[in-house]
Amino acid sequence: MRKRLLLAALGTLILFPLAGWGILAIFRDNSLAIMFRSPVAVWLQIPSGIALGFALGYGAQYVVSRPFLGGVEKKYSRIIAGLKLKHWHIIFISLCAGFGEELLFRGAIQPLIGLWITAIVFVAIHGYLDPRDWKMTVYGVYMTLAIAALGYYTDYMGIIGASLAHAGIDYVLFRHLIKSGKSQFNDRIEIELPQENMFETNLDETDSQTITTEKATNTLNKPLLLL
Incomplete structure (x- = not known):
């Protein structure tokens, strides 16, 4: 399961930029220059992009940690924690x-259809703007604003910093969800242990990992609160 996720990440890094370059090349000249636009020097984009990403990431963490979104956070933090990812x-x-x-x-699609439409489409594709789930939509509205901020950053600063900002958001959320998921697992063990002893339930560590992996596999294609 973890290997699949890592391969999917590598595929995203390779295939998405190629797709973006292909799309942009159809409609614009100098497609690579547009895609990798950097109005500001890269050495300035690196620290500012990371700082922006962490700020937006902690903002997302604050939103998802609100009590009325507790069920959403608990559900997906258990999934992420179950993947047992290393740092x-x-x-x-x-x-x-x-x-x-x-x-x-931001590099290819935004110059073609505009900043805000790109932001809305991006968040909707991730499943965070769901009219059937108002809690997830609240989170999606925040993410739309965050992604729009990355769009403005791209236009005024550059794509490298925006990419690092995006990575920063995911990094903060990964760390938060893993920590939250582990906390829930530990609390669950403490609560259920007496009952397991009463009924002499024998669930070894391998069985537990199998169940966790199966749950993670079944939900991999669902929104995970990440970008």
């Missing part, structure tokens, strides 16, 4: 998503 996995996946998705959406 380098989180960094790798965040960077792949950040650069792959930004080069496609």
Whole structure:
């Protein structure tokens, strides 16, 4: 399961920019120059992009941690925690998503259809603007504003910083959801342990990991509160 996620991240990093370049090349000349536009020097984009990403990421963490969104956070934090990702996995996946998705959406699609339409489409594709789920939509509205901020950053600063900002958002959310999921798992063990002893239930660690992996597999294609 973890291997599938890492391969998907690598595919995003490789295929999304290629798709963006192909789309942009159909409608615009100098497609690569547009896609990799950098009005400001890269060495200035790196710290500012990371700072923006962490700020937006902690903002997303605040939103998803509100009591009325508790059920959403608990559901997806258990899934993320169940993947048992190492720290380098989180960094790798965040960077792949950040650069792959930004080069496609902010680099290629935004110049064609506009900043706000791109932001709305991007968040809707991730499943966060769902009229059937108002809680998820609240989170989606915040994410739309955050992605619009990345769009403005791209136009005024550059795509490299925007990509790092995107990666920063995912990194913060990954860390938060993993921490929250582990906390729920520990609380659940403490609560259920007496009952398991009463009925002499014998669920070993391998069985537990299998169940967790199956749940994660069944929900991989659903919104995970990440970008």
